[in-house]
Amino acid sequence: MTIKLLTFDLDDTLWDVESIVHRADAMMRDWIRAQHPGFVEKFDFRDFSGLREAVLRERPDIAHDFTQQRLEVLRRAFVQGGYTPAQAELAAQGAFAEFFRGRNTVEFFPGAVPALLELRRDFDLHALSNGTADIHRIGLGHVFSRHFSAISVGAAKPDPRMYLAALAAAGIAPAEAIHIGDHPQQDMAAAAAVGMNTIWLNRHGRSWPEGLLSPDAEFADFSELPALVWRLSSRS
Template sequence: MPRLKLITFDLDNTLWPVDEVIRRAEQRCRLWIAERYPEAAECMTVEAVREIRDQLLREKPGYVHNLTALRRDALARGFMAAGYHSSEAARLAGEAFGIFHDARNEVVFFPGALDILAHLADSYTLGALTNGNADLRRIGIDDLFAFHHSAETVGRGKPEADMFLAALKSSGSRADQALHVGDHPLEDVGAAIQHGFGAVWANLLDQRWPADLPEHPHRIHTLHELRDLVTLLDA
């Protein structure tokens, strides 16, 4: 591999664990609705909202590339099911989503995340590539990244090529000068390799590598390990 210029990172479950973040954000959103619109809350149980989201995905599969729109529109349908006019439902859904999204960006980093980002940013261009809707500015790390591309901003999520190509364009790098770090064996590791990047599997949650995928040699279990691995790969 030629000398590295670009290192891209997935976000959720790569720099911070996300499942508890989403559970807490959804709970805060439900409480906000229940306190202000109790009649709507009765129509917007966890199961009901899940069914609405599934229905929206069946109607418009493209929602999978825009989780913000999916969640906001599901909330709007929930408010409409409670009897609100569509315009009022959309307004309330926007407010409810704001409550969710504020909490969604209250993350707790994996140990070593901030240190390794600061260290790598001194020598490489860093980019964020995510299928989710985390906001780096709200989280407070936007200054460490040269760019942030998401499924929402480029139109399609990983493992498609769009986000990786956008990263190369934003950084002025070639694929053989780029390394991607992520937790998902297919959407991060497999996709990065398919699109010409190097790849590191960030297995910080002790997951099993899928038996139907070729074994990948570059993996870490803590972000502290990334410093030495990048040095090795860039030698």
């Protein structure tokens, strides 16, 4: 069967997410210090981790939604610092906007964008992410025809819903799609479980975890990806 759709994970597949979130968090804290100096006198930033644990514990309804989790932590922080709920809401939205600005300023892995542009000529491309990246702000709005996230489908990978949503939107069978991602469970095993082909980004030469069905192919550098896609496409 010919391959028609390529679905891509985003975080840690197209860019390193830890450094981006770390920098976005620092930008957000700088913004809070500059815009809310009175609050900073009363609130210790080290208390953020306790608030985060409380939100994770008390709000399982937003377990898949990192945006709502972060907003809820910020609201609680501002209330703890003496703000009324209305003031805290406004301040939380402002702080989050600054975080989101940093979160969507990414450094792509070498060769990632050229590979996407090349593949886009022959295949439909969807983005499938558990994270909160905004493909339009990042500059990939013209590359992906659709973007599914844990927030938009209401469940995070490895739950099959994101994969099924992409296949349904494209109107194709699972065997006509390849999922490309870095995570053995969330990306590779989950996509294989719904019947999709899989290509694993293994940048650091890790060995495949025991007990998981192996991916159909793997690569370490994006220059290798287009040829792998064509190989799977002609094989199937």
